[in-house]
Amino acid sequence: MRPWVLGIGLAIVLLSCKEEKDRSISINKILVIGNSITIHPPDPSIGRNGNWGMAASEADQDYFSLLKDNLQSYFPDLEMIRENVYPFEREFETIDFEQYSHLREFEADVIIIRLGENNIDAELSNWNLAESIQDFAFYLGTTNTKFIITTTFWPSPNVNEQLRHVASQNHWEFVDISAFGSNPANMAIGQFEDNAVASHPNDQGMLAISKALSTKILAIEL
Template sequence: MTIHRLLLLIFFLICVTVHASAQTKVLFVGNSITKHGPKKDIDWSGNWGMAASAEANDYVHLVTKALTEKAGTAPQVMVKNIADFERAYSGYDIAAKLKEAIEFKADLIILAIGENVPGLKTAEDKMKLQASVAALLRALKGDRKPAILVRSCFWANAAKDEALQQACAAVDGIYVNIGSLSKDEANYARSERPYKHAGVANHPGDKGMAAIAAALVKALP
């Protein structure tokens, strides 16, 4: 092989490596912490992660900003609220209800759910959640090999978090434990400003959102 051909081969391999590692399409799948539209009866007017003070301050946009700075170009982003999956995960029609997300074919999938899952009272309940979340991740993954991050609950819950962790392991994902964040009152929105609705106030505020984003970015492969 000539030096010229060798250099071309090296350049090609570098390009392939960069392309393969580039996270150009990012899918965020979560609940109100990920995105919640305006709801007057709870005094929430935003259309981003509850209860960040502005769109730029929720964890989705902070992670996207970090990815943009790292790659030098902004990724294509899709954000899906699947609180309905959390509340009724057993028998959920993933293929039909998440068709758009599946067809998005993300390079990076970030799953941030659990808070709305009803309490797991038995080992069978935990197994059902684990199986349902694993099925969800497999559907989003498809026949590709995207990077997958699964975040634990903001409001730490041992049974739910264990089910999430096991589902994450089933698809070779990276589990990100943020359970300690809820122990710090400063991470709650109520510590930053007054809210009329206790449920909104109980969400992570700007500091909590930044901490979630930092944990996710740190875990990125």
């Protein structure tokens, strides 16, 4: 047999194995917990009228919606929900998790932890944020839940150190999106009068986040 024929045959076998592996992955429910980048209610005082991820141009252009649309092409029956857990960021050492019992009842197969921008460096000591995120995640998940955690969008070395630590300690999937927030082209600068809103991911930034998460999710084994 000629070498090139053997090579084509091997490539077909490997491709078939990959497709079979992809089909064997089953994800039915995904929960995303985050902050204003994930979802923010209307607030005319800061020029926001939409109820989606700040500062995407439309509801279907935030990273959650883009990610959901993409993943449903692989998992047609996928249920995907999100929640802004800003109170956890600011009160992570004292917050009562029971206020999020409705998220626990969802029984997610995958939980994406996409937060940290509202944490204050002065409140971090030892691994207190990492430990609180771990406790919160285990409260929300089941024994079979897979966890994915990202860095912050904006540069925040101390917070990201805590996020990396909790991922490492628990063998969670980790997605570094910090480079996206270092590029002004990924922010809605000039699109909003409020500078805080304008520093959020624009459509390009949202797309970058969704692609990074999608790549990681499709690579995990349940």
